[in-house]
Amino acid sequence: MTVPLSRPLVLDPAGADPCAHCDARHASVCNAIPDSDMARLATTAVVVEAAPGTTFINEGDAAGCFFNITRGTAKLFKLLPDGRRQITGFVGVGHFLGLAVSDTYAFSAEAIDHVRFCRFSRTRLRALLDEYPLMEKRLLEVASNELVAAQEQMLLLGRKTARERLASFLASQSRLGVSCQHPRQRFALPMTRGDIADYLGLTIETVSRTLTKLRSEGLIEIPSTTEVVIRAPAALERLAAGAA
Amino acid sequence: MTVPLSRPLVLDPAGADPCAHCDARHASVCNAIPDSDMARLATTAVVVEAAPGTTFINEGDAAGCFFNITRGTAKLFKLLPDGRRQITGFVGVGHFLGLAVSDTYAFSAEAIDHVRFCRFSRTRLRALLDEYPLMEKRLLEVASNELVAAQEQMLLLGRKTARERLASFLASQSRLGVSCQHPRQRFALPMTRGDIADYLGLTIETVSRTLTKLRSEGLIEIPSTTEVVIRAPAALERLAAGAA
DNA sequence: CGGTCACTTGATCGTCTTCAATACCAGTGG
C-alpha cells in the first residue's frame, strides 16, 4: 500500500476575514474565540489545499504545526517498516489535528478527497490558547472525546469479528457529522475498500466479502461502491454491539 | 471472564495535609497546584482504597467522579455483552482517570493489586480547573499523550502478529514508571496472562505459548510467572517495531 | 478501445482460537 507524497498547495486567503465565514467554525475549536477577534484569528492561520492522495502530515516529522480541517475528509495512519498500515481515524470538517505533546507527529495524514485546512504554527497556537482559556477547554473536550473513540476502536480491533467490525463501521458512518442525532439511512463512503480494511484491521478481500454477505442478508444495500443504504438499522446496531 | 463487584473502601485521610505528602504528586496533574494550596486540594479529594479484584469504575455508570491513582496498578477495560473483554490500558501511580465528556464512564476499572486513589467530584474538579489553568494545561498534555498511546495500541491490535504484540508489550513494560529513560532488564508483571491476553487482543493460550517461544529463543527469561528478564533488548525492540 | 485501478469472487493456506488435558502453586484443613 504505497503512500503518495506530492506537496500540498498553499492558498492566498480568499476574501477578507476568512475565519469569520469559515464553514468549519461551528464544528471546530475556533468557536471558542469571540466574533470580534475573528480577523486576528485569520492572521495566525494559513489556508492550505490538499489534492486527493496528498500526504500533508508525515509520522516522525518535526511537529511544527497544528491543523484544522475545513473541507473534505482525510485519513490518519501509522505504518510498520514493511508497509503494514493501520488507519487510526477518518477526520472531517472541524477536526483538529496535531495534538502531540512530543516534538514529532505520531501519525501521518493523507487527503482522501479535496481537503482544505487551516495551519497554525505551534507557537502561535500556544499564544492563542493562553489568550483564550475557553479554547483550551474545548481542546480538552475534543481530546477526551477522541480518547473515548480510541478505546471503542481498541475494543473493535481486539475483540470483534469481521462481521461486527463492518457493522460497527457502517453504523458509526451513518451517525457522522450533521446526522449525529438522526442517523442517515443512505450515505457516501469517500474512502476505498483498502482504507476501510486498514481501519478495521482486516484485508480488502474480507471487507468486500463481508459487505457482500451483509447485502445478501438484506441488512444493507450497495447502490455503488461508494454508497451504502442501511436497510435494517436495528439489526446492524445489534451486530455492531456484539450481541451474542 | 467474570468481573468481581465488591465495594471499594473509603479511608479517613490519614494525617494532616495528605496531598502535600502524596507519593503520586510528582507524577500527577496535581503538581500544577502550588504547595501553598495543597491543604485546599486535600479537602476536595477523598482517599479510597481498593482491594485486588475490586471494580471501582463501571462502564455505563453515571460519571460523577474523577480519580487519581496514588498506589498500585489497575486495569481499564470494556466488555461486549457476551463477555469478551478488551483491556484498554494498565494504569499506575499518578494516572488520572475519568476524562469522559459524556455523562457516563466509557470504561470500567478494576484493581490488580492493592490500589489507592483520590476521588474528586466532577463539579469540584471543574472549579479546581477554573482556578488553576495550569492544571487544565497539564490535563490536556496527559490526554494528548494517552491519545498517542492509544493510536500505537490500535496499530498493535490491527496489524501486529502475536509475536510482535508480546514483544511490544514487554518492551513497553520495561520502560514503565521511573525507568522511562533506562529500561529495566528485569521487572514484575502484576497482571495475569488473561489480562495480558485481553490487552493484546489474544487468548491466554497464545500469550503463554508465545512467551514460551520467546524464552526458548533466548530473548527473555521467565523466573516466575509474574517476573520477566529481557535478555536481548535490541532484538525485542526490533520485533516490537515489526521489522521485516 | 486499451489500460489502469478498484472491487469482487474463488480456492487454498496459516495463524491464532478452541477444546481438552495436565502441571503448578498457594492456601486449608485433616
Next chain:
DNA sequence: CCACTGGTATTGAAGACGATCAAGTGACCG
C-alpha cells in the same frame, strides 16, 4: 505432613476465521 481445592499457567490436538494467492469483472479515462 500431606491430601484436597481452586485458581492460574502450560502444553497438545483439532478447528475456524480471516489471510493469501489468483483470476475475473467492471468503471473510468486517456
